Amino acid sequence: MASELIVNGHTYEVRAPVGASLAHVLREELGLTGTKIACNEGHCGACTVQIDGVPALSCITLAHAVRGEVTTIEGLRDHPLVDAFVKADAVQCGFCTPGQVVSAAALVAANPEPTSEEIRHHMAGNICRCGTYPRIEEAILHWRG
Amino acid sequence: MELLRPSNVDQLDEGVYIHGGTEVVPLLRDGILSGERLVDIRGLVPRGVRDATIGAGTTLAELEVDPQIPAALREACRLAASPQLRNMGSIGGNLLQATRCWYWRLKYPCRLHGGDTCFAREGEHREHAIVANDFCASAHPSDVAAALLALDARVRTSQRELPLAELYHVPDEADRNVTRLAAGEVILELELPPVEASVYLKAMDRKKWSFPQVGVAAARAGGETRIALAGVAPVPWLLESADALASGDEWATPLPRTEWKVPVARALVRRAVAALG
Ligand SMILES: Cc1cc2nc3c(=O)[nH]c(=O)nc-3n(C[C@H](O)[C@H](O)[C@H](O)COP(=O)(O)OP(=O)(O)OC[C@H]3O[C@@H](n4cnc5c(N)ncnc54)[C@H](O)[C@@H]3O)c2cc1C
Ligand code: SF4
Ligand code: FES
Ligand code: FES
Numbered sequence: 001m002a003s004e005l006i007v008n009g010h011t012y013e014v015r016a017p018v019g020a021s022l023a024h025v026l027r028e029e030l031g032l033t034g035t036k037i038a039c040n041e042g043h044c045g046a047c048t049v050q051i052d053g054v055p056a057l058s059c060i061t062l063a064h065a066v067r068g069e070v071t072t073i074e075g076l077r078d079h080p081l082v083d084a085f086v087k088a089d090a091v092q093c094g095f096c097t098p099g100q101v102v103s104a105a106a107l108v109a110a111n112p113e114p115t116s117e118e119i120r121h122h123m124a125g126n127i128c129r130c131g132t133y134p135r136i137e138e139a140i141l142h143w144r145g
Numbered sequence: 146m147e148l149l150r151p152s153n154v155d156q157l158d159e160g161v162y163i164h165g166g167t168e169v170v171p172l173l174r175d176g177i178l179s180g181e182r183l184v185d186i187r188g189l190v191p192r193g194v195r196d197a198t199i200g201a202g203t204t205l206a207e208l209e210v211d212p213q214i215p216a217a218l219r220e221a222c223r224l225a226a227s228p229q230l231r232n233m234g235s236i237g238g239n240l241l242q243a244t245r246c247w248y249w250r251l252k253y254p255c256r257l258h259g260g261d262t263c264f265a266r267e268g269e270h271r272e273h274a275i276v277a278n279d280f281c282a283s284a285h286p287s288d289v290a291a292a293l294l295a296l297d298a299r300v301r302t303s304q305r306e307l308p309l310a311e312l313y314h315v316p317d318e319a320d321r322n323v324t325r326l327a328a329g330e331v332i333l334e335l336e337l338p339p340v341e342a343s344v345y346l347k348a349m350d351r352k353k354w355s356f357p358q359v360g361v362a363a364a365r366a367g368g369e370t371r372i373a374l375a376g377v378a379p380v381p382w383l384l385e386s387a388d389a390l391a392s393g394d395e396w397a398t399p400l401p402r403t404e405w406k407v408p409v410a411r412a413l414v415r416r417a418v419a420a421l422g
Contacts, residue, residue, distance in 0.1 A: 018146045018183065019173065043172045048229055054206075055229045060170040064148050065163065065185050103228070124353035125227025 003064045007032065007074030012025035014063050018143035022066055023047045023058035023077035034073035034098045046128035048099035049073075055103045055125070076105050081143050100126045104140050114140065146181055150197035152188040154303045159329050160184040164202060165233040167226075168242045175253060177243075190237060191334055201237030201332040203246035205289065209237060213419065217343035217362045224347045227354045235331040240300075240312065241324060244283035244379070246273070251359050257281050257321055264277050266400060274404045275399040277378040281316045282400060285323075286356045290381040291335055293343050295362035299336040302326070309335075313380035323379060340366045344420045346413045347375075359409045363417035370421065373413055377406060 003014045007030060016025050023040075025051050026032045026049070038046035040059045047059040052068030076082065081104050084090075092093075100123070107114055107122045114122070121142050128136065147194040151157050163169045172178040191200030194213050208214050209222040209231065221409055225231060225239070243249070244257065254260035265273050265282045273282040285291075290309070295397030298309045304327065314325050326332070343364035349355035360375030377397075389396050390411045397407045 018148045021170070025339075038351050041174070042167055042230060045227065045229060054232045057167075057229045060167055061233070062148070062163070062166060062170060062183075065166065120353070121223075122228050125229045 005030075005063060005066060006069045008071060009069075016063060018062070018064050020063050021059050022049065022061040022063045022070070025063040026058060026070075026072060027118055032072050032074050036095055036098055038095065043127075044096070045099045045103065046096055048102045048108055048126065050102060053106060053109065055106045057125075071102070073102055076101060079105050080145060081108065081139065083138040083145065084143040085136070087145075088135045088142070090132050090139040092128075092132055092136035096126060096128045096130075096132075099129070100136055104136075104143070108140065108143055112144075116141065146183060148185060149399075150185045154189055154331070154333075157182060157186075157189065157303070157329065157331065158182065162186050162331065163277055164190065164235040164238045165204070167230050167234045168238060172243065174190045175250070175252070177302075180216040186331055186379055190235070190331060192235075197337045197339070198207045199236060199335045199337070201334055202235050204207070205231035205234050205236065205239065215292075215337065215340050215364070217292040217295055217345040217364055218267050218289065218337075220345040221288035221347075221360070221362065224345070224349075224360075225288045228286065236289060236335065240293070240309075240332065241326065242287055243395050244323070245286045246281075246283040255281075257283065257316060257323075259321065267357060269402075270400050271402045272356075272376075273400060273403050274378050275397040275403050275410070276382060277380070278398060278400065280318065281321075281379050282403075283379045284376045285313075285379060285381050285421050286376065287381060288345065288347060288357050288360045288375050291357075291373045291375035292343075293335065294360040294381045294383055295347075295364040295371045296337055296340055296343060297364070297366070297371060300332055301334040301336065303329075303331045303333060309381075310383060311360055315379055329331045340364050342421045344417050346390045346417050346420075348413060359406055359413055361410065363392075363421055365415070365421050370418065372417065374410060374414075377410060384414070388413055 036046040042060040050071040161180040190202035193204035205222040248264040347360040348358040357376040
């Protein structure tokens with residue numbers, strides 16, 4: 001079944017069969033490997049992308065069922081949060097980081113000055129096994145530099 | 146596999162219905178659900194809140210911040226799952242989520258899968274049920290369903306209207322289904338009667354993103370208090386009265402490693418009733 005996918009402003013034709021996840025299509029078909037797959041079952045947030053600006057888990061989203069525009073970490077390359085994460089040293093192994101930045105970008109778009117409590121509520125779906133949470137919080141608190 | 150996108154109920158074919166997919170996609174991948182036809186029902190299930198009517202396609206994220214929604218339901222949504230899952234997951238899908246019993250998820254041929262053993266009763270059951278747990282000891286994982294049950298919600302489907310309590314069925318030998326939805330039936334809307342005060346309290350493994358160990362919803366309307374629990378029975382559980390807990394522990398039949406849930410439930414019920422004022 002042919003299906004179109006808009007990712008970071010470009011339109012693609014999905015070739016994978018129905019049932020393929022958005023994460024799989026992004027990585028294997030479109031070569032957008034910034035989106036990570038860790039648990040592949042909706043538990044960790046590594047695969048977070050935005051659909052029409054709203055964070056969603058691409059590993060449990062069917063590529064053919066996507067109706068909005070997808071933004072991946074590649075589409076957020078120039079977002080000030082990227083620098084903020086570097087400055088706060090909010091990265092250890094880095095595997096969770098793309099998902100963290102994608103979630104955080106949606107948060108600051110809706111709420112440019114989130115409190116620590118708001119950050120903790122909105123970022124709770126992005127697990128960091130290296131435990132960089134305090135620095136992620138710091139990066140988001142000071143995302144505008 | 147094909148994916149259909151009907152835009153009204155008349156065009157609805159049978160198949161695996163999918164809304165947000167947070168439950169369906171993992172179950173398909175694990176082979177617990179199967180079928181050649183997926184039906185994306187987002188085009189025909191209403192979304193949004195109008196007065197006391199909630200479209201079954203409304204996401205938990207939308208409900209958690211909606212001031213029209215009673216506190217118990219808002220809080221149940223806010224404390225459920227993770228932000229991304231709340232963005233994706235619909236309230237209709239939440240009511241129909243399957244058990245998190247690990248034996249069931251790992252496809253052990255247990256009673257709920259049609260076999261003749263409840264592996265949890267004999268094996269690992271720390272998270273399991275403390276009431277109505279004789280046949281299947283699974284614990285219903287929906288915070289949202291407990292809140293809606295306390296709020297005395299009604300469900301409108303493509304075929305009928307019914308009180309939420311009647312959507313559920315404690316599985317037994319004769320009928321192993323946990324819900325009574327017919328094949329081809331979809332939930333369209335939920336209707337909330339007026340309520341004076343309501344609250345939802347949840348005991349969790351950690352502070353965020355955990356299924357309810359025990360969730361307690363309480364709502365007061367017309368001088369009556371309704372209390373419903375998540376995580377204690379194979380279905381969302383309506384308590385006959387708060388006094389049932391105060392007078393002793395006979396109401397519960399915990400398994401050896403679910404005894405800890407009994408005092409937790411009692412404490413949360415007491416706090417919830419106190420919070421109603
Ligand atoms: C990791 C994880 C953690 C979670 N934690 C919690 C928690 O703490 N508390 C809690 O309450 N919930 C929790 N959930 C459940 C989550 O809220 C639900 O999975 C979600 O709301 C389901 O909605 P959906 O639209 O994605 O449903 P889908 O996955 O699309 O569908 C779920 C089921 O409902 C059926 N269905 C969906 N909509 C309709 C309809 N309108 N009519 C008829 N059938 C329908 C589908 O066929 C399927 O059987 C968690 C889920 C996950 C994956
Ligand atoms: S508790 Fe229910 S779902 Fe779990 S093993 Fe027993 S019968 Fe199966
Ligand atoms: S890879 Fe999608 S949530 Fe873990
Ligand atoms: S930096 Fe390693 S998992 Fe987060």
